[in-house]
């Protein structure tokens with residue numbers, strides 16, 4: 001029983017903990033947004049709101065109070081004058097009516113007098129805020145009185161004088177300043193307008209940074225970005241110009257590397273072919289056979305150097321179904337005697353250069369064939385990326401050597417004997433290809449005993465950060 005309660009409490013605790021964590025993450029996202037545009041918005045919005053709050057709290061509140069009390073004092077003064085006139089002996093009772101009538105027209109008040117009436121005994125009520133100032137100023141006249149709002153347009157005041165009751169209906173505009181609201185509306189309206197204009201300008205600035213980052217990302221994936229033009233603020237424009245210069249330098253370097261390596265390979269091929277021909281015409285002794293084997297190894301090496309130097313060819317990226325691409329590859333490998341299991345966790349589409357990707361995965365399968373007995377390929381998606389996992393049951397690669405095997409010409413087995421390994425370019429080429437597709441390649445331990453190669457690639461229609469292109 002106790003253990004059940006404990007489990008229940010720990011489950012509830014986990015739920016509450018997760019909920020608190022989610023709320024905290026949401027608040028953090030709002031207060032400390034990661035995007036540049038959101039940060040810009042916050043930079044403008046916070047001072048704007050602070051300024052308005054300060055204006056409202058200090059200046060505006062005091063100004064509004066002053067205006068309200070001044071208006072109320074005027075009204076109270078006029079009513080007080082009439083009350084004093086009625087209380088005095090100068091005005092005979094029959095004159096009171098006509099005098100008040102004449103004053104009403106001038107003062108835009110509705111005042112009447114009821115002789116010998118007495119103020120009803122009502123429980124004191126709290127004055128609504130709109131007539132608080134008026135109530136305070138009437139109180140200062142020193143007569144007993146009742147004040148209430150008859151409707152939203154008027155306030156009714158009844159004052160007890162010695163000889164009767166003085167009623168006054170005061171229009172709202174006489175004791176309430178509506179300019180305050182007008183001011184508020186203007187202030188708020190202008191803030192929204194100014195914010196909107198600032199937002200449009202900022203969006204433009206951010207767009208130029210986004211374009212630069214998109215161009216850099218595409219270039220990193222080996223795609224052509226000739227349409228990119230530096231724009232925006234001077235600093236962003238400068239970064240754009242630097243990017244173009246860097247791109248040109250890299251392209252020049254790649255062209256030179258390809259030219260040089262293909263030149264060398266080409267020059268070496270001719271004497272090699274000649275040697276091959278001459279060897280085939282000689283007596284086929286053991287020594288000659290060994291020499292022939294060495295020559296054909298050299299030919300293979302030259303091929304590998306050439307394809308490495310070529311890097312990305314002229315192949316254009318296209319939407320490709322990775323399941324089909326892998327299926328073709330596996331069928332070929334199985335026909336040549338390799339043992340491969342294929343697991344598919346749904347169909348996965350990618351924008352890629354299919355021949356290059358085929359080459360990259362073939363390199364890994366060749367390694368599996370060379371260093372292990374069987375392999376297993378799994379295709380699926382993970383965190384908005386396509387994921388290909390290739391497991392084998394070979395000896396694997398020790399943890400401290402996993403970074404080295406991606407280096408060109410690096411082999412775990414140092415003899416450079418072609419019977420115990422290859423040239424050491426397979427994984428280098430594979431990584432080049434995967435990175436140029438905006439993906440990643442990682443090595444780890446396989447659950448079936450050997451090496452696990454994990455390849456991730458952006459899904460079709462998504463960039464690396466998971467945004468739509």
Ligand SMILES: Nc1ncnc2c1ncn2[C@@H]1O[C@H](COP(=O)(O)OP(=O)(O)OP(=O)(O)O)[C@@H](O)[C@H]1O
Pocket residue numbers: 304363367368371372392394395396397405410411412413421422423424425426427428450451
């Ligand atoms: N599946 C694997 N199991 C064990 N060791 C591996 C595996 N794949 C690669 N290696 C080790 O990593 C080294 C580098 O691999 P890489 O594919 O780059 O070169 P290679 O296979 O020797 O030659 P190449 O692929 O150019 O013909 C290999 O020489 C081998 O020692």
Ligand SMILES: [Mg+2]
Pocket residue numbers: 363366367422425426427
């Ligand atoms: Mg290899």
